[in-house]
Amino acid sequence: MATQKDIARVAGVSPSTVAAVLNGTKHTRMGEATRARVEAAIAELGYIPNTAARALRRQQAGTIAVVVENLENPVYQELFRGIYEAAEERGLAVVVGDTMWMRSGSPFLARLLGQGLVDAIVLRHGGLMDEEVLGVLRSRPTPVMLVEYQSDDHDPWVSVDDVAAGRAATGHLIEAGHTEVAFVGGFDTQPANPRHQGYLSAMQQAHLEPRPPLFTGFGAQAGATGLAMLRAGESMPTAIVVNNVMSAVGLLGAAADAGIAVPEQLSVVGIHDAEVAELVRPRLTTVRLPMRALGVRAVEQVSALLAGAPTQLGVISDPPPQVVARGSVLPPAR
Amino acid sequence: MATQKDIARVAGVSPSTVAAVLNGTKHTRMGEATRARVEAAIAELGYIPNTAARALRRQQAGTIAVVVENLENPVYQELFRGIYEAAEERGLAVVVGDTMWMRSGSPFLARLLGQGLVDAIVLRHGGLMDEEVLGVLRSRPTPVMLVEYQSDDHDPWVSVDDVAAGRAATGHLIEAGHTEVAFVGGFDTQPANPRHQGYLSAMQQAHLEPRPPLFTGFGAQAGATGLAMLRAGESMPTAIVVNNVMSAVGLLGAAADAGIAVPEQLSVVGIHDAEVAELVRPRLTTVRLPMRALGVRAVEQVSALLAGAPTQLGVISDPPPQVVARGSVLPPAR
DNA sequence: CTGAAAGCGCTTACAG
DNA sequence: CTGAAAGCGCTTACAG
Known part of the structure; x- marks a missing residue:
């Protein structure tokens, strides 16, 4: 795999210059010729950034994990959509998992727990999750945002009404x-x-x-x-x-x-x-x-948490729940 | 966050010794006292490994991404289960995403494409994915295993019958x-x-x-x-x-x-x-x-691909498809 | 049995 | 405007 160093060599510049081109940082008014050479080298070598290295250096992964208690519950369709949209706006990747996978010792859990790969966890456990695992999760520095009704403010949470x-x-x-x-x-x-x-x-x-x-x-x-x-x-x-x-x-x-x-x-x-x-x-x-608004809110709030900005947790009352009248209600027979 | 270096300092040993304790490598017969001191320090500092650093150093992430065309399709329940089980056996984490998220330029796609975070991709796109994105995906060094019927062997694929x-x-x-x-x-x-x-x-x-x-x-x-x-x-x-x-x-x-x-x-x-x-x-x-067998097979084959071992791709004919007779079939009325 | 050192690929102050 | 250097946290030969 080609690295920035390789590009630098091919383009005859220093690695810092390559990084500058790649990230659009500072050297913004660099020589046109230089930039062109770098870009040509990038294309030629088919350069792909190494996200692990970037995450390590930046000390943030740019990813949030969403874990729900039952991946195929149709109710989550809209939740995922809201989460994804709000995350994309912020340049965050979303990665999804099932509560079921979070047994102690599982690679998935280890990955979530490990530093550096996931910046925050949005979790809906529906009471199905091992208290032990939950405790472990909570003891970690990466914030966990609950998306279900809690009534107390022990953990950060957001919920529909x-x-x-x-x-x-x-x-x-x-x-x-x-x-x-x-x-x-x-x-x-x-x-x-x-x-x-x-x-x-x-x-x-x-x-x-x-x-x-x-x-x-x-x-x-x-x-x-x-x-x-x-x-x-x-x-x-x-x-x-x-x-x-x-x-x-x-x-x-x-x-x-x-x-x-x-x-x-x-x-x-x-x-x-x-x-x-x-x-x-x-x-x-x-x-x-x-549910979509819930997803958006969850990402908003988790971002606020990450940024140390003031949060607005709790119940989302707007829009309010709405009856969708279809065919299963009639006045009582007498 | 505590690092291995911190532990080393607290325990009064070198970082290599800490790594050895953590990974159970070589120094297997190290002094009991040393090991105990290290373990105490790990517990005391609440050490959590940095997965990004490890992935960078090891040049493998220990994670496979599963991307399907419609996350909430109930049909995937069993597929995910099979994938997860087979992955866990191999110590691999599984991370799930929706085809919908793979628009060019999306953070999710960038994450999949980037090196170092995902070792392989298991993809079911159902023809819904942008040919362009698909092309990009294919041009990368990380293997992409298709889980749908293909009939030709252009890409590695596995499918039910x-x-x-x-x-x-x-x-x-x-x-x-x-x-x-x-x-x-x-x-x-x-x-x-x-x-x-x-x-x-x-x-x-x-x-x-x-x-x-x-x-x-x-x-x-x-x-x-x-x-x-x-x-x-x-x-x-x-x-x-x-x-x-x-x-x-x-x-x-x-x-x-x-x-x-x-x-x-x-x-x-x-x-x-x-x-x-x-x-x-x-x-x-x-x-x-x-579907569960399909998931297991997909992980098996993607692992084989990764290991350079011989693969067994194509249609899974065992167990064969099975009619589940319920109430929607009767002989024709005459 | 244990430690010093190099290096994975990147970013980012700092110097020139 | 560009380069040399340090360092993110880990693993792993290598030396002692």
Whole structure:
């Protein structure tokens, strides 16, 4: 591989001159002939900069790592897009990984932990990550920005407004006339599950009796399980707020299997929007969260952190969560 | 940040000794007391190796980059898993990116192109990538392993057996008694669309008349468009092979909207398996491709390439594509 | 068994 | 306007 030294030799100049041409630094008004010779040599030798050397010398890698708990969750599509766009604006490269890969001792983790390759980590672990690994991560000098609701400011974090999302989903059902509204999915987290908090808030505001939440987890199975539990209970609700789109889709499938007509007999709203909501029948009504804005904000804030500039962390309330009315909600049958 | 030099000072030894302890190299039988002192200093200072420096010195990064054309395509879940597992076995870190990010001049591309940070690239571009960028990539010394069907050996590539997948999907429909089978989705590529080739082969073998393919692309919309074209045509088929799961799901939705009962009036098989096939109603019958094995193979072969060892490229025929019978196929109504 | 030294490829003050 | 030199943090022959 050709190096700057090689170019210097071929062009008959010093390495510093080559670096100047390459980086457009200082020697800006260098002799035209010199510059031309250098550029010719660069082209001739097919020079490629060595990023490792540059990172070492500059003491920054120009890269942020994004790690999420489940790479193929459709919900991240927009998040990645926002992160990428904001990063590109700042000349930062983005590199993505899965929480699953972050077992202690894994090469991926070692790479993230190692100095010099990654300037900051944007992490959404969804509670799935080893506390030990998390601790190790936190003890490092490279900043870790959490992208999920935290309620305390122990770590820097940014999040969409999950409480408002829960409230919007529940409110939409209440406005349609439902009074028997259940909440299904997610976990009983610490701090309290924010979407469930939103559900509670909407129910109380409408003077309706909240039902005990069914924290059945994430994924399609969580929706099916939730519906089964509801059917086994004393009185079926007429409407369900589901913590997550994929769970809502799972619930829709389970309802079809059980011969429950959605939306005629049962209304369903899923929190978070994704393409699959448009694909199933009936189409799923969802609450859309500003994931792209979240990505942009995460990069902004991590950059601010890196630069020592003042940060603006916490919940992103603009744009607010928005109900996307599709086909899974109708007024209750009577 | 503490460096090896700092540790050496604190422990009262030379930097080489620190390196020896850290890497477990040569000085293997060093004085127990020395080693203990060094280890204490490492712990005390919270030493973290600088990966950029190491990569520079060793002239290898210990990382492979995986770039796919659409990060959130559910089909990649298994591919990533296979890649990750095989990479971990070899002590390699994996870093993921989206083809979309590889625009000329983007920091991500620069990072991939630059020497020293990435030892090899595993790429699935699905024909979506700029020919120019592709050319640049190919001109670099770091090997690029393609993970998609190529038919020629211009670049190193590995692929699942797409021809066999097309044949299996079509064969399944023929065995169910269908004679009017259409092919929808994908592109009219160069080399010829291998799944369509498989369709053709199965039809001919059964002495059935193939229909002209409807190359409507990828994604859910491609399925809906394909169905619309079929309905506008002279005679509806009784069964459809869809090039891709997501397209098949889109086709299912469009069929429901049009009042066409699947599978009673129309049978559908999607190529490639994904969770969503299990979630929709009717459940979608698919052909499962060994994506995990593909990932493992890609890493194996890229390692062989790097090591200068003999490679075994091309189609992975074991395990063969497998029909996953769910609810979208029935014998034709008469 | 341990240390001094060179060098990976780059950037950046500093001198001329 | 251009060059010589130091140094980022590590690894690895080589000498003792």
